[in-house]
Amino acid sequence: MTSDSAIQEAEAAIARLATPPMIEDPYPLYSAIRRVNRVYESATLGAYAITGYKEVNAAARMANMKNGVRAATTQRADWQEHESLRLFLRALVNLDAPEHSAMREVASSVFTPNAIKQMRKSIEALAHRFVDDLAERAKSGEPVDLVPTVASPFPVSVICEMLGVPDNQGMLFYKLANDWTRVWGGGNYSDADLAQADTSVVELRGYFSELFEARRAERRDDLISALIDQHEAGRLDDEDLMALATFLFISGFETTTNLISTGIHTLLEFPDQLARWRGNPDITASAVEELLRHGTPISGTVRLTAEPIQLGGQEIPAGKMLFLMTAGANRDPEQFPDPDRLDLTRNDGGHVSFGGGAHYCLGANLARMEAQVILPLIINRFSTIEVAGTPEWRTAIGLHGFEHLPLVLSE
Structure with missing residues (x-):
């Protein structure tokens, strides 16, 4: 029988995980929940916290689910008054079947494995460019912030090239998109965050509208042109076109930005593994998978049961958040x-x-490829990599990565 103190610990852990800012080391909190139950019904949330690997894996694949973040967002009486929430709810990640299936098919037709594979040479060239810049900045001996120097602009440049976003606009789009993702958790954001997200989405829509018009006038070999083709074929309406283009942009950098920063930081915490990778480049693929596991760039997702389900030996009724x-x-x-x-x-x-x-x-293979290219470049270019001062973690719930990671590096 579970003790009252263990239950209290689990409830406190859930409350902390659901309250901004995102905690630097959340893993003891997950363990506290799992000690009570791998599928734990929280009295605090009126929802289930799923921390077991098999149970999360099973729930993610169940067809009889709805998107929980979408359900939570639409519980706001005023969601239709906010530009950021309206576009967010049209994003691929929030759609339910059959809309999701139709949009996913369109997205998969343009964001193909072959399109990603063809980016390999460009990814390698961009990676060398950004690591060269990192090395140049490091020559002074002063700390260099890895996030704005490499972790953010590198994947942004990659997805900009794929989409056809002008390279000199990439980081502006990134800033606007970051403002928008602050409201992507379904809740737990301030009124100021929501107001900024609304303003930024209006601006982001304007820039993408200009891109659409340019590609309608002249097609190029990029994803925006491919999406325009889908739109003109009647497979996307105007709002779907905007939602899918902006979502592909965000999905092209969010995971990778976090993975690069947390990956380097984690390797510094485990110097034996850093040395192991430097001495054996053949482990690159498994090394990236382990960094994805250990540091999980996006820490969770939410589902809503559409009908009763069995999970972890429990029957969970319809209409429950997981x-x-x-x-x-x-x-x-x-x-x-x-x-x-x-x-x-x-x-x-x-x-x-x-x-x-x-x-x-949708961007899993792109994130893998980028990490497999950029991380070995960094760890092999610099013989010394040390954290300088106190890194600053991202505060948005669900996003595990750094806002700033100052490093002292020497070749």
Whole structure:
């Protein structure tokens, strides 16, 4: 029988995980919940917290689910008055079947594995450019912030090239998109965050509208042109076109930005694994997967049961919110022995950092490729990498990465 104190710890952990800012080390909180139950019904939330690997994996693949973030957002009586929330609810990640299936088919027809594969040379060239810039800045001996120097602009430049966004506008689009993603959690944002998101989305829509008009006048070999073709074929209406283009932009950098910053920081915390990777470049693929598991860039997602389900030996009624805590699942000791340890050659089964089922991350292969290119470049270019001062973690709920990561580097 579970003790009252363990239940109190679990409830306190859930309350903390649901309250901004995002905690630097959330993993003990996931463990506190899992100790009570891997599928835990929280009295505080009136919802289920899922921290077990098998249970998260199973729930992510269930067809009889609705998007929980969408449901939470539409509970706001005024959501239709906010530009940021209206466009957010049209994003691919928030749609339910059959709308999701139709939009996913269109997205998959332009954001193809072949399109990503063809980006390899461009990704390598961009990675060298940004690491060269990092090295140049580091020559002074002063700390260099990895996030604005590499972790943010590198994946932004990649997705800009794929979409056809002008390179000199990429970081402006990134700033506007970051403002928008502050309201992507379904709640837990301030009135000021919402107001800024509305303003930024209006501006972002304006820039994308200009791109659409330019591609209507003259097609290019980019994803915006491909989306315009889909629009003119009647497979996307005006709002779907805007929602899908802006979503593809965000999905092209959000995970990778967090993965680069947390990946470098984690390697510095485990110097034996850093040395192991430097000495054996053949482990690059498994190293990136382990960094995705250990640091889980996007820590969870939310589902709503459309009908009663069985999960973890429990029957869960229809209409219940499930918080799929992917970061917790990725540290589940039943799946990953000694889960807090970084092991770049770990082979204990796949992580759930990219979700699963119909909502499996569309940009997963792009994020993998970018990380497999940029991280070895950084760790092999610099013989010394040290954190300088106090890094600043991102505060948005669900996003696990750095806002600032100052480093002292030497070749």
